[in-house]
Amino acid sequence: MAVCARLCGVGPSRGCRRRQQRRGPAETAAADSEPDTDPEEERIEAGAAAVAGAPGGRGAGPQPPPRCSLLELPPELLVEIFASLPGTDLPSLARVCTKFRRILHTDTIWRRRCREVLHRYRHILGLWQPDIGPYGGLLNVVVDGLFIIGWMYLPPHDPHVDDPMRFKPLFRVHLMERKSATVECMYGHRGPHNGHIQIVKKDEFSTKCNQTDHHRMSGGRQEEFRTWLREEWGRTLEDIFHEHMQELILMKFIYTSQYDNCLTYRRIYLPPSHPDDLIRPGLFKGTYGSHGLEIVMLSFHGKRARGTKITGDPNIPAGQQTVEIDLRHRIQLPDVESLRNFSELSRLVLDVRERLRQEQQQESGLEDGGAGGRQSPREPQQGPAQPGAELPAEKVGEAGGAEAAGAQPGQGQPFVLPVGVSSRNEDYPRTCRMCFYGTGLIAGHGFTSPERTPGVFILFDEDRFGFIWLELKSFSLYSRVQATFRNAEAPSPQAFEEMLKNIQSLTS
Known part of the structure; x- marks a missing residue:
């Protein structure tokens, strides 16, 4: 209501709540000690009552029929009358009497006033x-x-x-x-x-x-x-x-x-959050080689996570899905000394890719073969987290990289970039919580010959993650956008999914 009052020009009036909130203790005490009515107000009310209720007067002739005062109208009717007046008239009206001032604080008036002032621009x-x-x-x-x-x-x-x-x-x-x-x-x-x-x-x-x-x-x-x-x-x-x-x-x-x-x-929406998400979804700032920093939206979709570019560059335009993380396939990094060897990391990632390819072939065969028609794909066997082992989506947030690497819980797993991997930011975290297999989108200038290549998603903490592009031998660091955006929530999960499809289709 305070914002509405400012929009309608009632903020400076004596009865404005916004002004009351800005008063200091002394001013508030002085205002509270004032009488609810002043002599002028009492005179108006008395005059109105006399006009409305006096049966006779000084003259001897016939008296005119009694007239009804505004003060005698039901409050509901006064709300309708006051809501139709220009906003610039409301401060003067609030000074007439206590009753008018009380009625002008009715939320119905301010809701209608807000709709009028915002007009069609409320949609933007x-x-x-x-x-x-x-x-x-x-x-x-x-x-x-x-x-x-x-x-x-x-x-x-x-x-x-x-x-x-x-x-x-x-x-x-x-x-x-x-x-x-x-x-x-x-x-x-x-x-x-x-x-x-x-x-x-x-x-x-x-x-x-x-x-x-x-x-x-x-x-x-x-x-x-x-x-x-x-x-x-x-x-x-x-x-x-x-x-x-x-x-x-x-x-x-x-x-x-x-x-x-x-x-x-x-229009775009912020991604909805679910209890079993790896981290809180949202907007992140990320390094993209010589293209500078770009804004990416991280969202979760069952057993996968996606990074959609809100800002882009001549190679990969805005709206495209830059990274995709397979949350079923956790990667256990080797010790720090072995991790410095790029060939060792490459071997781990390519092993997972080959395992995925075999699983897809197996599932395809199960769907196409069998006398009984279509069969369900084989459920992956569960066990300790190994390179390429699947991890149930509901367990992703419970097991950290520290436990998988044999470190003490809560300490995190030591992390260092392999030799030969370029990074715009050398000030990256030196411990991580967990890693997953993923793919990243690369293309030539003008989004020519786009293809998805394997990589590693590294979760550092709640607000930072990274991605190693295996083919490019490049590392991107992402940090959460901490700004608060208003009116940005999706009305439903379906509306958010539809929004993602729309912005991607614009650049496909």
């Missing part, structure tokens, strides 16, 4: 992914006082995955009275300017800037490019002159052209 509240070529993005649209603001969230500068997210406003809607509002574009360095929002359908909307000259800098394109490098990458032009310059120029061109024209957003 939530979490969104902008359609910016292969790069995607993360936008959270929230109500903030008299504004609806669209905040674009950006990962930290490479390779600091544990740093907090960066964010900046892209647009805002200034809420007005009588279902009206003004839209302002916030992109660029020259302040708010005229913009437009079109709601395409329930889960899709678009924005357009009407004054793109506000996006330009006085120093021209070169100054814009240098500023963009500092803000988006935290590096200067000279630092990265020899490192993917063509890609950066293309990225900047796509960003600028999109913000100068119409930009479309599609």
Whole structure:
């Protein structure tokens, strides 16, 4: 109700709860000691009562029929009357008398007022992914006082995955009275300017800037490019002159052209959580070689976990499933000295892949053969966790890497990257809880020749995990996004699954 009061301009009034909450102890005590009515209020009430109930007057002629005062109307009717008035009139009305002030605190009035003020823009509240070529993005649209603001969230500068997210406003809607509002574009360095929002359908909307000259800098394109490098990458032009310059120029061109024209957003949801999940699902920041840091959504689907790219790059675009973890196939890492040998890790992973291939062939044969028709695949035998051994999904969270490696419970298993495996971040954890077989998606520039290759998923703790890309001999470190996103929960598990299919189909 306090937010609604701010939206409707009632915040400064004497009866506003938001103002009462901001009072100090002395102010609160003084306010509480004030009488509920003042002389002017008593005069109004007395006059109203006299008009409504006086049977006669000073004149000798016939008296007019008694008139009904607003004060005598039932509270339910007064609620309906007050709810239809402009919000700017409500503060004055609250000062008329105690009864009016009490009625104006009715939640029914504020719910209706909120619906009027938010108008059709209430549909854009939530979490969104902008359609910016292969790069995607993360936008959270929230109500903030008299504004609806669209905040674009950006990962930290490479390779600091544990740093907090960066964010900046892209647009805002200034809420007005009588279902009206003004839209302002916030992109660029020259302040708010005229913009437009079109709601395409329930889960899709678009924005357009009407004054793109506000996006330009006085120093021209070169100054814009240098500023963009500092803000988006935290590096200067000279630092990265020899490192993917063509890609950066293309990225900047796509960003600028999109913000100068119409930009479309599609709704996304945070993944639902289940009691038997390995860790809490959510958004993570991850290193992707020279592409910098990207945002990945980790979600759990029975005996598998998936990492879906919310932001992408020219090789693997946003929306694609970058990693998939098979939670049935736990990998027991060797001791640290043996782990330094990349060939030893490669042998363990390829053994699991071969075992999976054989199981798939076996299951396929059982389904196709037999006089009795289709048969159920053979259930895997359970036993101690061995390289490639299956682990029931319900037991995944109970057994840690420390127990599998013979270490004391709670200590974790020592971990080190094998020699020859490249990593953007050398400050990775040196202990892990458990490891699983997984596959990672790789492709050429422009998402050409995509294929899934084997790798290792390493769970470090509740907020960090890693993935070793065997074919690329590369390591990606992921850290949980700690920001709180509003209006981002999926209405149902089915809605979340449908959302994943939709964002992946856009780039397939």
